[in-house]
Amino acid sequence: MSTETNKEFKQKAEEDYKYGWVTDVDSETAPPGLNEDIVRWISKKKNEPEFLLNWRLKAFKHFQSQIKKGQLPDWANIEFNQINFDDIIYYSAPKPKLESLDQVDEEVLKTFEKLGIPLDEQKRLSGVAVDAVFDSVSIATTFKDTLMEKGIIFCSFSEAVQEYPELIEKYLGSVVPYTDNLYATLNAAVFSDGSFCYVPPGVRCPLELSTYFRINASGSGQFERTLLIADKDSYVSYLEGCSAPMRDENQLHAAVVELVAMENAEIKYSTIQNWYPGDQNGKGGIYNFVTKRGVCRGDNSKISWTQVETGSAITWKYPSVLLLGDNSIGEFYSVALAKGYQQADTGTKMTHVGKNTKSKIIAKGISAGHGQNTYRGLVRVNNKASNARNFTQCDSLLIGDTCGAHTTPYVEVKNSSAHLEHEAYTSRVSEDQLFYCQQRGMSIEDANALIINGFCREVFKQLPFEFAVEATRLLEVNLEGAVG
Amino acid sequence: MKETTIPNQFEKTFSEFEKISSKIDPEWVKSIRKESLLIANSLGLPTARRGNEEWKYTDIKALNKTLFSDFSTYNIDDKPIEINYKNLEDDSLHEKIVFKDGICISKTFQKDSYVSNILNDNDISPENSNQLRNYLAKLTILDENFFAALNTTFFSFGALIYIPDNTNITKPIHLSIESSSQSEGNVANPRILVVLGKNSNATLIEEYLSFTNTKYLNNAVIEIIIGENSNLNHYRMQNESIESYAITNTTVWIESYAHYESTVTDIGGSLVRNNLNVITKQEGASAKLNGIYIVDEKQHIDNQVIIDHAMPNTNSRELYKGILSGHSRSVFHGSIIVREGAYKVDANQADKNLLLSDNAEADTKPAFWVYCDDVKCGHGAACGKIDESAIFYLQSRGIPEIQARSMLIYAFANEIIKDIKDEFIREYIESFVQYKLEKLIEIR
Numbered sequence: 001m002s003t004e005t006n007k008e009f010k011q012k013a014e015e016d017y018k019y020g021w022v023t024d025v026d027s028e029t030a031p032p033g034l035n036e037d038i039v040r041w042i043s044k045k046k047n048e049p050e051f052l053l054n055w056r057l058k059a060f061k062h063f064q065s066q067i068k069k070g071q072l073p074d075w076a077n078i079e080f081n082q083i084n085f086d087d088i089i090y091y092s093a094p095k096p097k098l099e100s101l102d103q104v105d106e107e108v109l110k111t112f113e114k115l116g117i118p119l120d121e122q123k124r125l126s127g128v129a130v131d132a133v134f135d136s137v138s139i140a141t142t143f144k145d146t147l148m149e150k151g152i153i154f155c156s157f158s159e160a161v162q163e164y165p166e167l168i169e170k171y172l173g174s175v176v177p178y179t180d181n182l183y184a185t186l187n188a189a190v191f192s193d194g195s196f197c198y199v200p201p202g203v204r205c206p207l208e209l210s211t212y213f214r215i216n217a218s219g220s221g222q223f224e225r226t227l228l229i230a231d232k233d234s235y236v237s238y239l240e241g242c243s244a245p246m247r248d249e250n251q252l253h254a255a256v257v258e259l260v261a262m263e264n265a266e267i268k269y270s271t272i273q274n275w276y277p278g279d280q281n282g283k284g285g286i287y288n289f290v291t292k293r294g295v296c297r298g299d300n301s302k303i304s305w306t307q308v309e310t311g312s313a314i315t316w317k318y319p320s321v322l323l324l325g326d327n328s329i330g331e332f333y334s335v336a337l338a339k340g341y342q343q344a345d346t347g348t349k350m351t352h353v354g355k356n357t358k359s360k361i362i363a364k365g366i367s368a369g370h371g372q373n374t375y376r377g378l379v380r381v382n383n384k385a386s387n388a389r390n391f392t393q394c395d396s397l398l399i400g401d402t403c404g405a406h407t408t409p410y411v412e413v414k415n416s417s418a419h420l421e422h423e424a425y426t427s428r429v430s431e432d433q434l435f436y437c438q439q440r441g442m443s444i445e446d447a448n449a450l451i452i453n454g455f456c457r458e459v460f461k462q463l464p465f466e467f468a469v470e471a472t473r474l475l476e477v478n479l480e481g482a483v484g
Numbered sequence: 485m486k487e488t489t490i491p492n493q494f495e496k497t498f499s500e501f502e503k504i505s506s507k508i509d510p511e512w513v514k515s516i517r518k519e520s521l522l523i524a525n526s527l528g529l530p531t532a533r534r535g536n537e538e539w540k541y542t543d544i545k546a547l548n549k550t551l552f553s554d555f556s557t558y559n560i561d562d563k564p565i566e567i568n569y570k571n572l573e574d575d576s577l578h579e580k581i582v583f584k585d586g587i588c589i590s591k592t593f594q595k596d597s598y599v600s601n602i603l604n605d606n607d608i609s610p611e612n613s614n615q616l617r618n619y620l621a622k623l624t625i626l627d628e629n630f631f632a633a634l635n636t637t638f639f640s641f642g643a644l645i646y647i648p649d650n651t652n653i654t655k656p657i658h659l660s661i662e663s664s665s666q667s668e669g670n671v672a673n674p675r676i677l678v679v680l681g682k683n684s685n686a687t688l689i690e691e692y693l694s695f696t697n698t699k700y701l702n703n704a705v706i707e708i709i710i711g712e713n714s715n716l717n718h719y720r721m722q723n724e725s726i727e728s729y730a731i732t733n734t735t736v737w738i739e740s741y742a743h744y745e746s747t748v749t750d751i752g753g754s755l756v757r758n759n760l761n762v763i764t765k766q767e768g769a770s771a772k773l774n775g776i777y778i779v780d781e782k783q784h785i786d787n788q789v790i791i792d793h794a795m796p797n798t799n800s801r802e803l804y805k806g807i808l809s810g811h812s813r814s815v816f817h818g819s820i821i822v823r824e825g826a827y828k829v830d831a832n833q834a835d836k837n838l839l840l841s842d843n844a845e846a847d848t849k850p851a852f853w854v855y856c857d858d859v860k861c862g863h864g865a866a867c868g869k870i871d872e873s874a875i876f877y878l879q880s881r882g883i884p885e886i887q888a889r890s891m892l893i894y895a896f897a898n899e900i901i902k903d904i905k906d907e908f909i910r911e912y913i914e915s916f917v918q919y920k921l922e923k924l925i926e927i928r
Contacts, residue, residue, distance in 0.1 A: 075537065383842055398857035401824065407852040413867045416839035422850070422865035428857040 033086045036060060039189050042090065046158050049165050052172075059178035059188035066182050073181050076345040077374040077406055078314050080287065083252055090190040090223070146206065152236075153198040154209055157225055160196035167198055171229055175258035175295045175322070183254040183316075184291040187223045191256070194225035199265075201232040208464050210239040226257040230265035232298065237268040239467060253312075255290045263298030263325065270463050271319075272471055274311035274478075282341025282370070285313025292319035296328035299354070304331040306462045308471045309346060310478050318376065320349035323357040323385075330359040333459040335471070337478055338371030338403070347377035347409075352388040352418070363394040364456050367403035368479065374406040379422075383414040390419075396426040397455055399448075399479075449476050494524060494637065497555055501638060516621050520636035527630040541815040541847045542757060542786040547701065547729060555638050555671050576908050578655035581643050585665045586672025586702065588641040599657070602642035602675060615646045615679045623707040623735040629759070632733040635673040635705040642675030645688070649681035649711070656687040656719075656909065663702055663724065664695040674704040680742075682712040687906060690718065694725035694752065701729040708735070710742040712766075717745045719909055721916055723752035726781070733759045738798075740766035747904055748775035748804075749913055750785055751920040757786045764791075764798035775804040776900045778920045779812035779844075786815040793822045793829045802833035805900055807893060808844035809924050818850045820861060827858045834864040838896050840924070890925045897921070 030038050039060045043053040066072075067085070147154050153164060161168055178188035199205055230236050240257075253275065261267050269292075278285025288311075294303035305319040315338075321330030332348040350359035365373040375394045396405035407424050429451050437447030453460075453472055460468045498521055506514065530536065532543040581599055582590045588601050600612050602620070626633040645657060661674050680686060692702065702724060710716050724730045730753040738744050750756055762771050777785045791800045806814045816835040837846040850863040870892050878888035897917050904910040 383845075396852075396854065398854065398859070401827075401857050403857070404855045405852070406854065407863070408849060409851070409865065411848040411865050411867060412845065413837070413839065413847075414842075414845045416842050416844065416869045418839070418867060418869075420865070420867040422848075422863075424850075424852065424861075424863045426852055426854050426861040427859060 030090055032089045034060075034063075034088070034090055034190065038090055042190060042192070046161070048161055049169075051165075051169050052161060055173065055178065056189050059185050060190075062179055063182070063185045063189055066185060071182065073183070076316055076376070077372065077408075078316060078343045078345050080314055080343075083287070085186070088222075088252060150203050150206065151200040152203060152205055153196065155196055157191075157194040157196050157227070160227075164196075164198070167229070168196070168227070171227055171258070171260055173258075175260060175293050176256050176291050180291060183289040184256050187225060187254050187256045187291070191223045191225040194227070194255070196226070197228045197236065197238065199230045199234040199236045201234060201262075203231075203234045205234070205236040208237045208239055222253055224255045226255070227260075228258070228267060228269070229260045230262060230267050230301075232262045233264045234262075235266045237464065238270070239464060240269070240271045252287045252289065257290070257292040257319075259292075259294030259303055261294065261296050261298065261301035261303050261328075264300045265298060266302040266304075267294060268304045269294070269306070269319070270467060271305075271307040271309075272463075272467060272474065273307065273309050273315070274474060276313075277311050277340060277342050278313040280340060282313070285342075286311070287314045288312035288317065289314075290317045292317065293322065293349075294320070294330070295322040296325050296330065296354075296357075298328075299325040300327045301325050302329040302331070304329075304333070304462070305348065306333040306459065307335070307346075308459070308463070308474070309334070309336040309344060310474055312344075313342060315342075315344040315346050317346045318348055320351070321359065322351045322353065323359065324353050325357075326354040327356045327358075328354055329357070332359075332361045332363070332377075333462045334363045335366070335456045335459045335475070336364070336373055336375075337366045337368075337475065338373040339366075339368040339478060341370050343372045343374075345374040345376055347375045347394075349378040350380070350390060352379075352381045352385040352390070354385060356387045356389075357385055358389045360390070361392040361394065362458050363392075364459055365394070365396040365405055365407075366399065366452065366455070366475075366479075367396065367405045368399040370402050372404045372406070374408065375424075376408050376410075378410040378412070379420060380410075380412040381415050381418040381420070385415050386417045388415060388418045388420075390421070392420075392422040392424075394424045395455070396424075397452065398426065398428045449479065452479065494521060494634075498637060501555060505640075512617060513620075517637050520621070520626055520633045523626050524630060524633040524637055527628070527633065530630055538788065538817075541813075541817075542755070542784065544729075544755065544757075546755075555673075576655060577658050578653050580658040580660060581645075583643070583659070583661040583672075583674045585663055585670060585700075586640065586661075586674045586704075588643045588674070590643075598645055598647050598651075598653070600644045600646070602639075602644050602677065611648075612644060612646050616644055616677065619679060619707060619709055620677055621707075623709070623737060624705055624733055624761075625735075629733060631703050631731045631757075632705050632759075634671075635675060635703050635733070638671070639673045639675035639705070642677070645676070645678045645686075647678075647680050647684050647686050649683060651681065651684045651686075653684075653686045656689045656717075656906070658689045658691065660691050660693065661702070661704065662693045662695060663700055663728065665700055666696060666698060668698045668700075670698065670700040672700065672702050674702065676704070676706045678706070678708040678716070680708075680710045680714045680716055682714060684711065684714045686715075687717040687909070688719065689909065689912075690720045692720075692722040692724050692730060692752070694723070694728060697725055697727055699727050699729070700725075701731065704730075704732045706732065706734040708744070709737045710739060710744055712739045712742060714739075714742045715745075716743075717906065718747070719904070719913065720746070720748045720750075720758075721913065722748075722750045722756065723916070724756070725752065726754055726783070728753050729755045731757045731759075734761065736760075736762045736771070737765045738762065738769035738771060741768040743769075744771045746771075746773045746775075747900065747913070748773075748777075748787070749900075749916060750775075750777040750787075751779070751916065753783065753785070755784045755786075758788065760787070760789045762789075762791045762800070764793050764795050764800075767795045767797045769795065769798045771800045771802075773800070773802040773804075774900050774903060776806070776897055776917065777804070777814060778807045778897070778917065778924065779814060780809040780924050781811060783810075783812045784815075785812075786817075788817045789833075790819045790821065791831065791833075793820070793826045793831060795823075796825065796827040796829070798826065799830040800832070802831075803900065804835045805896065806835070806837040806846060807840065807897065807921070807924070808837060808846055809840040811841070811843045813845040814847070816846075816848045816850070818863070819853060820851070820863070821853045822856050822859050822861065824855045826856050829856070829859045829861070831859070831861045832863065834866075836865070836896075837867045838893065839867065839869055840893070886925065890921065893921060893925070894918070 275286040338344045367373040
């Protein structure tokens, strides 16, 4: 979205306030700031059942007390101006649509081209109004039918609240309670929409579910919430995000993702994140403060996180797995890139509670320019978790001498039968490898790209095929000019 | 230094202390004490509250209840013990320096000794006096370190070991830091400054012993400067009483092409905290830090090791190993920092823990902070139990299970011990470790 429209938008918001927003029933935008009325208003707007409103209010009360006590999560290795929670507009109407691709930022279009994204999709991604016959809409409906046949529920969160309130009541906040951390608390109080998915027992989801193909998904707000439940013996692979840059001027993006895997179920959750990282001088950009957690509730269940984090001014994200069921497995694969003035503090938490639980962590960090990249991970083995097994590898690659790569792994073991290994390595692209490639006739840029791709391969190969191709290209595009 | 309104816990104690210390202290020491007192008062006892990374896993609330009632202070009337230590420890030692409840009581050192008593020695040579002024309390960063500030406020007679340029001392200098206070809640503040000139070699043994069963705090601060091309081998052996708290802050500066080697062995104490802070001050400096800790019952050991690669072409190797039994808990927090412009740094750290009991807990955090691209840094952490198939193998060869077990546990510790170059010290530390291991295996 251009700054122009944003200004208008802001003006509009202020205007609304002048005349009092409560009387103006038609208003789609709440005035900036957070109070109990806003929370009630959001809930009412969305026609939510009683239990959800109460939950939101409890979260709001907790948020207030946390702010009062000054308990902001300040442990991460990131620097930013404290967020003023009173400046944020917590609910707003969908952004005004642009009329054609001509109005879209040139740089964004260039990136689309480099990534090879089809024209129609380009339109969708950059917020251009799409007419009814647009392909992906029909695709979406066909997909929805196929899913319905199998009994899979896949819809927006608001839809789910209306149609499956009993499921929402049962699982909402069961993985990430509203007291978890300040940003999760805030999300619980004011979340606007998100995705909901339920896979019934014994069903193997035939498609890679994706927010791409869902109607109404493109306007996902600042505070989204995803809840994914895989019942007994089911399997689902879920893709989130998009590989194209999102020109969103929102400063704070505080999302929550909850995954629940029952007995023998498997969830594979892949993310590509390329939000606006700010300009060359580190101005602007998204604060991506996301709480993601999965719980392996049943025996033999498995949750696997894969993430490619290339965007956002600040990434603060720790997709975690709570291994409750015996023989359950948690996996985490990550590539995080911090270039320009980006800061990334990301990693995972693996908590072993059940017996014979296993976890694997592969984290690759790339720092370039003035980027600061931190891996922060926790592996905890509780004292009843006999025969727990963990393997962790977190490598960092440094490009240029003004960036930083940091690793802070935490290992807490309370059971003697646990077997844990942790390895980490930090270095730059090896001169020898570069020389070898160049000697074979490759340019230094190509050689660098090749080596960096090799560095990330272990993670990329976990991604679904189309995503992997895009991720590779994305990394190349993002590193242009940074290497050599 | 900012003023503080926090109730000044140590103000009263200090005014008592000052009555004696002011008679001895030179002016510059007086001002150091005043500054440190302010810091100690404003910081207060660190807590394990959220966000305090340094004390995340070590809770020292209990200290406040029992301790700080009694500070070991100067006693000018006490005549330092004059013994010819040579008889005690045969010829294997170069020198022995004794601390009793934090106060250096050795006075008569051998002729042309390298050791002088901080503040107590009227005969301190002008050169030694200069070293003292240049370095005392200059290495340790007090601003965020309550215990170091406390020590700097209340230290009494300490030891200065100054080894001039081009001096090679083959026999170890032995620091025997003994606790024997019968008063509950005693706080001892041993203070040691080691200055090695250029092209010199020395070996230091720092041993902690206890002759009492009361609850006390041994709060040591050690500062070491290793001059150009010099070598220091530093062995720490800690066997405090099972009731005691032992906190040590060691800061080491390594100058160009100098080498520091440290072996830390901890078997005693109820709560032990070692802050080892090594800084490569100039190009070419290197360090090797090894450690072994063996704990049982309710012992708690916390090793915080920071290696700060401030300069290019410096390297470090770090290996800590722990054996945990009973309800014990170990914390290892290693940090490797590579500063901007510190090219060609080669650093490696590892922490390995052997858990012998399901009630023991090992918390490890080997961290990196790298601000430069042309570096090689690696770290590892491992945790596990004794390999049952190895036990079975040994049993199949006719070795009884208990013996097989102790063989394997010992082999785990031996990776550190076998690295000790000096045979005399190796045997000494070996027996030290064996003593504790036998106790562990007996209990099992």
